[in-house]
Amino acid sequence: MKIFIAVFISLLSINSFAQQFGVKQVNEAKLHARVREWPYPANGITVPTNALALLWPGTNGKTRVLPMESGSEVPEDPNIGNVKYKVMLATDPNFKSNVISGKEQRWAVYPLHQALKPGKWYWKYGYTLKNSNNWIWSETYNFLIDPKYASLQVSPPIETVLKRNEGSHPLLWNMNQIGEDFYNRNLHNPEAKKFIAFAEKLMLEPLPVEKPQRIIDTTGKTPLEKKIIIERMYHGFGDAVGTPVRNLCIAFQLTKDKRFILDAKRRALNIANMNPNGLATGDDFTSGAVLEALGWFYDAGYDYLNQEERLRLKNIITLRAKRVYDHLPNRFELHVSDNHVWQITLRNLAIATVSVINEVPEAKEWLTYMYEVWSARFPVLGTTDGGWHEGNGYFRVNFKSIIYLSQMFGDFSGVDYFKLPWMQNLPYYLIYTHPNGSASTATGDMWENIPYIVKGEAWFADALSLKVNNPYLNNYVAKIKADNPEYFRGTDDYLLFRLLNYKPDRKIATKSFDDLSKARTFSDVGVVAMHENLADASRSLSSYLLSSPFGASGHGHASQNAFTINYKGKVLFGGSGYYSNFSDKHNLFYYRSSRAYSTILADSISQKIGEEGYGWIPRSLSGNHIQYALGDASNAYGKIQSEFWLNRFDQIKAQPNKGNVYGESGVTLYRRHVLQLAGEYVVLYDELSANKPVKWTTQFHAPYSKILASISNSVNRKDFITENDSLSSLATVFAYTPISLVVHNQFSEPAENWNKVTDDEGKIKDFKNQWHAGITSLPSKNFRFLTIIQIKTGAVEVVKIPNDNEGICEVKVGEWNIKAQLNGNKGAALIIDGSKSKSLFTYGDLPVKFQGKTFISNLKGSSVLLEMIDGKLIKKEAVDELPDVLKYDKAN
Known part of the structure; x- marks a missing residue:
C-alpha cells in the first residue's frame, strides 16, 4: 500500500492531487496458478534482481x-x-x-x-x-x-556445485572439509556432551520392526476412510526408525567413537531390509525418512561398510530415490507448492543424493534438478515479506527443510540463503503473527494445535537466530526460553544445525519490541497483524486481518477478509472447527470453508476453495492509538474451479453446490476495513455489492468462549456477548436496513475425530462443539455492516442510528466517536475520532474536523490517520497498492 507521512502545522490541506482516486480493482482470475500458466518475467517489467x-x-x-x-x-x-x-x-x-x-x-x-x-x-x-x-x-x-x-550476489552454476561434491566421504554438511573443526569446536560444548550421553542410551534400544505406530479401529469405515486410517497408523514410522541412525552418525562425528557408527550400521542395514512397497515404509513420508537415514549412514559410515554392504545400501537408496525423483521434473517445479515434497521429501532426497553423488551416475541429475528448482522457487509460499501463506499451523511442517536445505545449498554454492529478503523478514512474521505467550492468527490447517508457541516453533526460532542475527528475533527467542525452559532440555531435530553453527563466544544483542511499530503488514501472503502491546501480547489485545493472494490453496482456507481477535493470549474470535485430513465432510464443507471464519457469507454461500478464491491487502496504517487495515475479497466468491479440490469432493461422493455451502453468489465487491483502537476496541466496516440482491451474513466464531445474544429493540442493530472464565466482550453490529441474529453452538457439518488425530503432545484431540453468531441482512445488492467489538464490556452509546435517506450512523464508545455511512447506495465513508488520544481516522467524503480545524484529504479515496504527537500533527495517508505478484508476475 502507498503510505504518505508528513508533519503538518496547518490542517487545511488542498493540492493538485486532490482528485486522484486511491482505489484499485483487480480482475485477474487468479494471482497464483496451481500449476504455472504464464511466463515470467514478461510485459517489460523491471525485475527486482x-x-x-x-x-x-x-x-x-x-x-x-x-x-x-x-x-x-x-x-x-x-x-x-x-x-x-x-x-x-x-x-x-x-x-x-x-x-x-x-x-x-x-x-x-x-x-x-x-x-x-x-x-x-x-x-x-x-x-x-x-x-x-x-x-x-x-x-x-x-x-x-x-x-x-x-x-547483488549471484549463485554459481551447477557445475561449481557438482565439483564441490567430488571429494571423499563424508560429503554431507562439508564434513570432509570441516569435520576436524566440527569435532574440536564441540569438544567442550555442553549440549554436545548431553547429546553424547543420550546417544549412549540410544544404542541400548532394540532394533525396530515393521509394525504400526498406533492401532485404530476401521470397523464400519468407508474404503477411503480405511485408507486414510491405515496411513495414519503408520504415520511417523519412518522418522521413528530413521532418526536414531542420524543421531548415531552425529554422535560418531562428535566423538570419533566407533561404537556409535557401528550401531548406526546395524540399524541402517536393518531398515534397508524393510519392504519398500510395504505399509510401514511405502508412502512418500515414511519412505522419505528411511531414504534420508540410509543416506546419512552411507555417507558417515562409508569406511565401515564392505563392498557387498555398500552395494546393498547403494541399491536401496537408488531405488527409493528414483521413486521420488522420477515424479518431479516437468511437474514439481510447475506447482504453486507441492506440499509433501517442499515440506519433507525434497530434504530427504537431497541428503540421500549427496551421499551417493559419486557412486550413482543419475545422482548428478537429481542434485542438478533440486539446486535449480531451489534457486528458482524458494520460498514457494512467500516472496520477500517473510510470511508463509498456509498459516502458522502448517508452516511448522516446513521448518526443518527451510533450515537444513538453506544450510546444505549454502554449503554447496557459497550463497548465504539466510540473507535472502524473505529470510531477513521472517523474524518479524514470527514475532507479529505468533507472539510469545499468545495464540497465533487462527487460520489454515492445524491452527488449533498451536494455542501457544509449541516446541517445534521454539526450536525453529532458536535455529533461525543462529544465522539471522536480528536483535528482535534474539529477544523473541530469549522470551520463549525464559517462559518454556522445558522445551530446551532434551535433543531435537535442530541439534545438528546448532552444532554446525556453534560459536561459544557468540555475542547476542537484543532489542525491545517497544521499538517496533504496533502493526505490520505481510502483503505477499495477506496478513496484517495489529497489537496493543507486542512486548506483552499475553496480557493485551491483538487482532489480525487475513486476505491472501494465494487464495484457499494447499493447507490454506477460504478465509479472505476474515479477522482474528486474541486477548490475553487466547483466541476470542477466529477460525473454528478441526483438522483431521483433506477429505472428510467436516473439512470440505466446514473447516476449510468461509463458514468456519469470521468473514462474510452471501446467501449462506462460502468463498471458493482453490487459488481462484483469493483476496489481497490494499492498504494499512499504524499509529500510536489507531491501527488500520483494509482487505479486498471481491474476487473470492464463485464456483469452485480447482480440479484438485473437485476431486476431493468426488472422493466423498458429494457436490460443492449451493445446497452444500459452495456455488455462484454474485459477489462483486467485498472490502473490509478493520481498526484496532486504544482502550481495547476493534471496529469493522464492510463494503459489499453483488450483481443481484443477496442476504449478507457477517459471522463471528468464538472457539473457546460462549456466545449469548442480547435483547435489542432496534431492527437494524444487534448485540451479543462472548464470555469464558477469564474475559467477556460485547459485539454490536449496525446496518441501514433490518438485520437478524442467530447464535448457536453446532457446526453446519459435524466434527468427528474418526482418524484419531492427536495434538502436539500426542493426545487424541477432543472435537468439541464451539459457539457461533451470524447476523444476516434482507436481500440487497449493496450493503454495509458496521461492527464494534469492545473487550471490556460496557455500554455502546448510540448517538444516531440511520433511519432516513442519509444513512449516517453515529456511535460513541469510550473516548471514540464513530460515524459511518451505512446506506449501500451512497459512497462509503467512516470517521473515527478519539478525543483523549487526539487521533482521528477518516475514509470517504464525509466532512472532517480534527482538533477544531477542517481537514481535506490529499488523495481522493484514501485512508487517512491523524495524530497529535508532542504538539505536532502527524498525518499518514494510504491508497491501494498492489501485491508483488501483480507487479511482477501476473497473467495479463
Whole structure:
C-alpha cells in the first residue's frame, strides 16, 4: 500500500492531487496458478534482481501438464517425461546481441547463475519431444534489469556445485572439509556432551520392526476412510526408525567413537531390509525418512561398510530415490507448492543424493534438478515479506527443510540463503503473527494445535537466530526460553544445525519490541497483524486481518477478509472447527470453508476453495492509538474451479453446490476495513455489492468462549456477548436496513475425530462443539455492516442510528466517536475520532474536523490517520497498492 507521512502545522490541506482516486480493482482470475500458466518475467517489467529465474508453463508435448501433486488422488500426467526444454536470452529481439543459450533440460525453470547487464532483455523458451530435434518456440518476452541491483550476489552454476561434491566421504554438511573443526569446536560444548550421553542410551534400544505406530479401529469405515486410517497408523514410522541412525552418525562425528557408527550400521542395514512397497515404509513420508537415514549412514559410515554392504545400501537408496525423483521434473517445479515434497521429501532426497553423488551416475541429475528448482522457487509460499501463506499451523511442517536445505545449498554454492529478503523478514512474521505467550492468527490447517508457541516453533526460532542475527528475533527467542525452559532440555531435530553453527563466544544483542511499530503488514501472503502491546501480547489485545493472494490453496482456507481477535493470549474470535485430513465432510464443507471464519457469507454461500478464491491487502496504517487495515475479497466468491479440490469432493461422493455451502453468489465487491483502537476496541466496516440482491451474513466464531445474544429493540442493530472464565466482550453490529441474529453452538457439518488425530503432545484431540453468531441482512445488492467489538464490556452509546435517506450512523464508545455511512447506495465513508488520544481516522467524503480545524484529504479515496504527537500533527495517508505478484508476475 502507498503510505504518505508528513508533519503538518496547518490542517487545511488542498493540492493538485486532490482528485486522484486511491482505489484499485483487480480482475485477474487468479494471482497464483496451481500449476504455472504464464511466463515470467514478461510485459517489460523491471525485475527486482540482476540474476532472475525464468519460469514458463510446462507441456507434455500436446497440452499443459495436468495439475497433480504428491498424495493426490488425481493421477499424474503420464507424459511429463516426454519433453525437453531450452531457453534463449539476448539484449535484442532477434537474439543476436549478448546471447545466452541454455542447455537442454527436462524441467521448466531456468535460474540465471550470472549477473545480467542493466537494460532491456528478451527471452523465449522452446520444447521438443524426446528423441526429436524439432524445436517449438514460444513468443518473445521482455523485461528490464535495473542498475541498482548490479551488486547483488549471484549463485554459481551447477557445475561449481557438482565439483564441490567430488571429494571423499563424508560429503554431507562439508564434513570432509570441516569435520576436524566440527569435532574440536564441540569438544567442550555442553549440549554436545548431553547429546553424547543420550546417544549412549540410544544404542541400548532394540532394533525396530515393521509394525504400526498406533492401532485404530476401521470397523464400519468407508474404503477411503480405511485408507486414510491405515496411513495414519503408520504415520511417523519412518522418522521413528530413521532418526536414531542420524543421531548415531552425529554422535560418531562428535566423538570419533566407533561404537556409535557401528550401531548406526546395524540399524541402517536393518531398515534397508524393510519392504519398500510395504505399509510401514511405502508412502512418500515414511519412505522419505528411511531414504534420508540410509543416506546419512552411507555417507558417515562409508569406511565401515564392505563392498557387498555398500552395494546393498547403494541399491536401496537408488531405488527409493528414483521413486521420488522420477515424479518431479516437468511437474514439481510447475506447482504453486507441492506440499509433501517442499515440506519433507525434497530434504530427504537431497541428503540421500549427496551421499551417493559419486557412486550413482543419475545422482548428478537429481542434485542438478533440486539446486535449480531451489534457486528458482524458494520460498514457494512467500516472496520477500517473510510470511508463509498456509498459516502458522502448517508452516511448522516446513521448518526443518527451510533450515537444513538453506544450510546444505549454502554449503554447496557459497550463497548465504539466510540473507535472502524473505529470510531477513521472517523474524518479524514470527514475532507479529505468533507472539510469545499468545495464540497465533487462527487460520489454515492445524491452527488449533498451536494455542501457544509449541516446541517445534521454539526450536525453529532458536535455529533461525543462529544465522539471522536480528536483535528482535534474539529477544523473541530469549522470551520463549525464559517462559518454556522445558522445551530446551532434551535433543531435537535442530541439534545438528546448532552444532554446525556453534560459536561459544557468540555475542547476542537484543532489542525491545517497544521499538517496533504496533502493526505490520505481510502483503505477499495477506496478513496484517495489529497489537496493543507486542512486548506483552499475553496480557493485551491483538487482532489480525487475513486476505491472501494465494487464495484457499494447499493447507490454506477460504478465509479472505476474515479477522482474528486474541486477548490475553487466547483466541476470542477466529477460525473454528478441526483438522483431521483433506477429505472428510467436516473439512470440505466446514473447516476449510468461509463458514468456519469470521468473514462474510452471501446467501449462506462460502468463498471458493482453490487459488481462484483469493483476496489481497490494499492498504494499512499504524499509529500510536489507531491501527488500520483494509482487505479486498471481491474476487473470492464463485464456483469452485480447482480440479484438485473437485476431486476431493468426488472422493466423498458429494457436490460443492449451493445446497452444500459452495456455488455462484454474485459477489462483486467485498472490502473490509478493520481498526484496532486504544482502550481495547476493534471496529469493522464492510463494503459489499453483488450483481443481484443477496442476504449478507457477517459471522463471528468464538472457539473457546460462549456466545449469548442480547435483547435489542432496534431492527437494524444487534448485540451479543462472548464470555469464558477469564474475559467477556460485547459485539454490536449496525446496518441501514433490518438485520437478524442467530447464535448457536453446532457446526453446519459435524466434527468427528474418526482418524484419531492427536495434538502436539500426542493426545487424541477432543472435537468439541464451539459457539457461533451470524447476523444476516434482507436481500440487497449493496450493503454495509458496521461492527464494534469492545473487550471490556460496557455500554455502546448510540448517538444516531440511520433511519432516513442519509444513512449516517453515529456511535460513541469510550473516548471514540464513530460515524459511518451505512446506506449501500451512497459512497462509503467512516470517521473515527478519539478525543483523549487526539487521533482521528477518516475514509470517504464525509466532512472532517480534527482538533477544531477542517481537514481535506490529499488523495481522493484514501485512508487517512491523524495524530497529535508532542504538539505536532502527524498525518499518514494510504491508497491501494498492489501485491508483488501483480507487479511482477501476473497473467495479463
